[in-house]
Amino acid sequence: MAAPSASLPVSASASAPTPPPYAFAEDATTVQGATGTADAVRLEPGRTYKSAIKKNAELYYVLDLDDTSDAYVSATAVPRPGATVAFSDGVKVSLQDANGRTCHGAGLAHVGATQSPHPIAASTAREIVPGGSGLCQAAGTYYLIVERTGSPGSSGDGADWDLELRPATEPRLKKAEATSAPEVWDSASPEALSGNGVERRGGTGFTTATPLPQGIWTTGVSPGQTLFYRVPVDWGQQLYATADLSSSSSGKGFVGTALVMSLYNPVRGLVDDTGSGYNGRQQSAALQPLPPVDYANRHAVNDRVSGMRFAGSYYLVVHLAGQVAERFGDGPFGLTLRVRVAGTAKNPPAYEGRTQPRDLFDATAVDPGRVAGGSGGDGLTGGIAGAVGDGGTGAGSGGDTTMKLVAAAGIGTGTFLVLTLGVWTALARRRHVPDPGLANAAHTAHTATALPAPRGHRAARRR
Structure with a gap:
């Protein structure tokens, strides 16, 4: 955990921009x-x-x-x-x-x-x-x-x-498994993803977190703002994530802990966090390598390991300190997230019943409304999914809206039927709705050396 920087104000400045309100669950x-x-x-x-x-x-x-x-x-x-x-x-x-x-x-x-x-x-x-x-x-x-x-x-x-x-x-579990955490796993950092990023705005809460498959994703973040993303990670897979903050063309000074990226597991338990100071030049903060998702990880003493005990949606939460506005202006500042999910998915453990909420540990659960609508997407995919009866709730949900989108885009009826059948097939296989950014994940390059980063806020478990 980083000590407070001498250059950091004791409290958030009243002149810093007011961040968007937190999005509580609609059914809360x-x-x-x-x-x-x-x-x-x-x-x-x-x-x-x-x-x-x-x-x-x-x-x-x-x-x-x-x-x-x-x-x-x-x-x-x-x-x-x-x-x-x-x-x-x-x-x-x-x-x-x-x-x-x-x-x-x-x-x-x-x-x-x-x-x-x-x-x-x-x-x-x-x-x-x-x-x-x-x-x-x-x-x-x-x-x-x-x-x-x-x-x-x-x-x-x-x-x-x-x-x-x-x-x-x-x-x-129906049958007891290992009672100790795996001792050996690949702790080496992989080569960084490279290529052009795809814009993907973040959500403003856990329930509106924008889905991110493997790839390079860009957005803008303002001082005081917190962005929520969720990454599907299956049993046996490893998650790697890096947040890059762009340089500023104005201002001077230094903010000791300006950018914080936290990783939460499917039950919203903190797995790890990382942070970076900011002096107007581009900065990068990367999570340390995490173990593959494994039921037996719960037996580890280290919270970073024990937190990787379930498959499902892992949440990347990125915050830019309000004090950045005092030194470098209101922004927004360019943010690039590089997300890699490595490894082949394994069979899940055999549970004796269901989780509450249902599908909590299902990394392949389809949520077309949030994939395409709301804070993160283009609206069209969500509309098509809604039209075929999967309950899409994002922009464009429902058959009437979908047909209007199809008409506006000039897509012929035959093409639309083929596309709809494709979505049906995808839903039947419980895979994610195709995303235009997936292609960028195929590009890899050498790993850039990350600057040492101070820690951001930390959630600790007292044993």
């Missing part, structure tokens, strides 16, 4: 956290909730858990627009049983060295141990505790933060 249920267990609101795994928390507050929520499934709960804390934050401001989450014993350890996330208001996420878990030994193994009532943290001398303000809570469960 608004609940109020209780100050004690007696009045705690019940949360159901698989659903998403919206709440809020005051500074230095401790809130309680309740869950009913069985004695066979692992449970994970994430809390995404969102400072409201215009908030002032400090290095130590953050959120802490834990699960306790009915006797007040903490199950697995508390998850902690804090704003960190950027000292710039942005969404941060912490997670905690209740894990079933083979043989039933240990705490929190019984079925029954469990309490989620969410605490707003900060040092007594924190310069952060006292405004409420919004919360997005997402409990999830993972069923046990």
Whole structure:
């Protein structure tokens, strides 16, 4: 974790641009956290909730858990627009049983060295141990505790933060697997992808994260803005990601931790993060090599390894500190993401039941509405998928809109039918809707040497 830079202001500047609001799940249920267990609101795994928390507050929520499934709960804390934050401001989450014993350890996330208001996420878990030994193994009532943290001398303000809570469960395996993490895996960095990038705007929350297959992707990012992307990573595959921030034609000075890229797993647990300072010249920040996705990774002590325990959508969350505007202007600044998914997908472990939410660990699940619509795409693909009955929700969903797009594009009826059949086939095989940027992934070149990068905010698990 990087120490605060002497050149970095104590708090975010009031003159920095106001970032877009965080996109909460559209189906999120608004609940109020209780100050004690007696009045705690019940949360159901698989659903998403919206709440809020005051500074230095401790809130309680309740869950009913069985004695066979692992449970994970994430809390995404969102400072409201215009908030002032400090290095130590953050959120802490834990699960306790009915006797007040903490199950697995508390998850902690804090704003960190950027000292710039942005969404941060912490997670905690209740894990079933083979043989039933240990705490929190019984079925029954469990309490989620969410605490707003900060040092007594924190310069952060006292405004409420919004919360997005997402409990999830993972069923046990039909047959026990290895009880230790793999000791050998390819930890070498691959050659960097090269070639022309394809523009792909980021989402503004976990549920609106823009899908990114392997390739080179470009966008603009403004100071104070946070972008969300999701990368499908299957069992046995490795993820590599690099964020390149472009140079500035104006301004001078130095921001100690300007760019932060964080990687979250499918249950929104932090796997790793990386960051970079900025002095007006182009900078690059790359995640350290991560192990292939493996069920047995959960037995590792290292959070970077244990976090790679499921297949599914892995989230790349990129934040540019608001202080960059003070030195180099309001932007936007060019951002290039280089994403590589290496390895051949393997068969999934045999679960005894379903996850909540469903398809949580399915890296091939199709979501045509978000692939093509909303923040990330061209609208046409989403419209076609919606027309063939897969529930596309992005721009252009529905048959009428699709036919208008087809007519406007001058596509003949025969061509449209062939295209529709192709989409049907793709959906039947549960593959992603074809993306125009996939072609750029075939180009590779030598690896550019990355500059040493300070760490951004960090979520730690207290064991």
